[in-house]
Amino acid sequence: MPEQQATESGRPAAAGKTIDRDRLADLIQRERAAYAERHPRSRQAFAAAGANLLGGVPMTWMRMWPGGFPLYLASASGARLTDIDGNGFTDFCLGDTGAMAGHSPAAVQAAVARQYGELGGATTMLPTLDAAWVAGELARRFGPTHWSFTLTATDANRWAIRLARQLAGRPKILVFSYCYHGSVDETFIVAGPDGPQSRAGNVGAPVDPRQTTRVVEFNDLASLERELAAGDVAVVLMEPALTNVGIVLPEPGYLDAVRELTRRSGTLLINDETHTFSAGPGGCTRAWNLDPDIVTIGKSIAGGIPAGAFGLSAGLADRILRDETADIIDTGGVGGTLAGNALSVAAMRATLEQVLTDAAFARMVALADRYTAGVRGVIDNRALPWSIVQLGARAEYRFCPLPPRTGGESEAAADPELDEYLHLYTVNRGVLLTPFHNMALMSPATTEADVDAHTDVFAQAASELLR
Numbered sequence: 031m032p033e034q035q036a037t038e039s040g041r042p043a044a045a046g047k048t049i050d051r052d053r054l055a056d057l058i059q060r061e062r063a064a065y066a067e068r069h070p071r072s073r074q075a076f077a078a079a080g081a082n083l084l085g086g087v088p089m090t091w092m093r094m095w096p097g098g099f100p101l102y103l104a105s106a107s108g109a110r111l112t113d114i115d116g117n118g119f120t121d122f123c124l125g126d127t128g129a130m131a132g133h134s135p136a137a138v139q140a141a142v143a144r145q146y147g148e149l150g151g152a153t154t155m156l157p158t159l160d161a162a163w164v165a166g167e168l169a170r171r172f173g174p175t176h177w178s179f180t181l182t183a184t185d186a187n188r189w190a191i192r193l194a195r196q197l198a199g200r201p202k203i204l205v206f207s208y209c210y211h212g213s214v215d216e217t218f219i220v221a222g223p224d225g226p227q228s229r230a231g232n233v234g235a236p237v238d239p240r241q242t243t244r245v246v247e248f249n250d251l252a253s254l255e256r257e258l259a260a261g262d263v264a265v266v267l268m269e270p271a272l273t274n275v276g277i278v279l280p281e282p283g284y285l286d287a288v289r290e291l292t293r294r295s296g297t298l299l300i301n302d303e304t305h306t307f308s309a310g311p312g313g314c315t316r317a318w319n320l321d322p323d324i325v326t327i328g329k330s331i332a333g334g335i336p337a338g339a340f341g342l343s344a345g346l347a348d349r350i351l352r353d354e355t356a357d358i359i360d361t362g363g364v365g366g367t368l369a370g371n372a373l374s375v376a377a378m379r380a381t382l383e384q385v386l387t388d389a390a391f392a393r394m395v396a397l398a399d400r401y402t403a404g405v406r407g408v409i410d411n412r413a414l415p416w417s418i419v420q421l422g423a424r425a426e427y428r429f430c431p432l433p434p435r436t437g438g439e440s441e442a443a444a445d446p447e448l449d450e451y452l453h454l455y456t457v458n459r460g461v462l463l464t465p466f467h468n469m470a471l472m473s474p475a476t477t478e479a480d481v482d483a484h485t486d487v488f489a490q491a492a493s494e495l496l497r
């Protein structure tokens with residue numbers, strides 16, 4: 031029942047105003063200059079860091095921020111952060127979901143301080159009592175009964191894929207065009223007019239992904255049925271709604287049909303809830319009553335401390351534990367020394383028990399409703415050919431009049447110049463959006479005033495563009 035959780039806005043293309051590209055270029059220049067002016071210390075820090083940091087940043091995707099250099103963080107709390115130039119920001123990026131619980135919530139601070147300081151022992155290769163509590167809570171929320179931990183969502187997907195291939199005894203996986211599931215080798219493939227191809231820029235691919243993976247467009251059942259008919263797909267890895275190429279929602283009945291087709295063809299199904307967790311306390315899986323074989327998740331579940339998890343149905347768990355050809359204990363390719371460490375698990379428990387609670391989600395979703403209504407009002411009042419899609423506590427606008435149906439359609443609506451303009455405009459006025467896309471996420475610490483501040487700045491940006 032995606033319709034209950036998600037709302038869309040759109041208008042026929044003909045009704046939209048045309049963006050004056052010369053004016054947009056002038057505005058980008060003006061905002062770039064203002065950005066440089068407002069952030070001299072960050073600019074200097076970035077220039078100096080190039081000597082020893084690859085690309086001048088601790089992780090190369092931090093170069094994605096607009097303005098030529100990233101802001102340097104001084105401090106963060108709740109839904110707010112401050113840069114080293116002393117500028118304050120309302121944070122709707124929230125670490126691209128890693129900080130969905132808000133920055134350093136008190137309960138997680140206390141749990142981390144207790145485990146690392148008072149009790150001691152972050153990494154010991156021994157279980158702590160918190161782990162079974164967390165597994166029980168993830169089972170209650172998402173359905174699969176048997177859970178294991180990782181440090182990232184990428185690893186949760188990698189290991190879940192390996193287990194699924196082992197269990198199904200088939201070589202391939204299937205993903206959706208323009209999905210993103212972390213840096214998982216098998217997933218960098220897109221559906222093109224001439225058939226599947228490696229995604230542009232795929233760095234040092236171990237093999238051509240066409241050898242490992244089949245790919246179809248989201249919301250296209252006929253293609254899915256055709257690809258699964260080959261009988262060589264162990265597992266379909268999917269987000270119940272795409273979230274990394276704008277938000278692409280499933281059409282009514284689509285996810286039920288995916289489940290039916292996977293079951294009929296003996297194919298397992300993984301729901302990657304890393305981002306779609308925004309739909310509610312049990313992600314889309316619970317909100318839409320889905321029944322995957324495996325759920326993977328990461329990023330937000332430990333309040334920003336590295337942690338991920340994957341859960342298997344009881345039947346799959348039993349089979350993999352009894353499979354004598356599967357080394358899941360030592361060097362079989364599933365596992366990591368720090369995975370499930372005491373610190374991550376303590377942080378997960380605090381986050382799930384005290385921060386990202388059912389009550390918190392109700393507030394966060396209401397804030398996202400307000401955010402979506404505000405942005406939609408601006409779009410509609412100015413007849414902009416844009417749309418906004420909401421998925422629980424997250425919303426994202428896209429530069430096309432109707433919400434896209436597929437990853438390919440959504441990718442085609444990308445507009446890097448408009449992205450740059452809006453990101454610079456908002457950041458120069460104290461509002462931070464996610465750099466990879468126009469995503470805004472609500473945390474338990476976000477307020478209605480934060481949302482309204484964004485709506486005002488977005489309205490000003492749109493008016494200046496059309497003047």
Ligand SMILES: Cc1ncc(COP(=O)(O)O)c(C=O)c1O
Binds near residue numbers: 183185302305
């Ligand atoms: C749906 C989804 N799964 C997995 C990942 C990987 O997360 P991480 O980079 O924390 O491993 C991402 C990252 O954006 C994601 O969006």
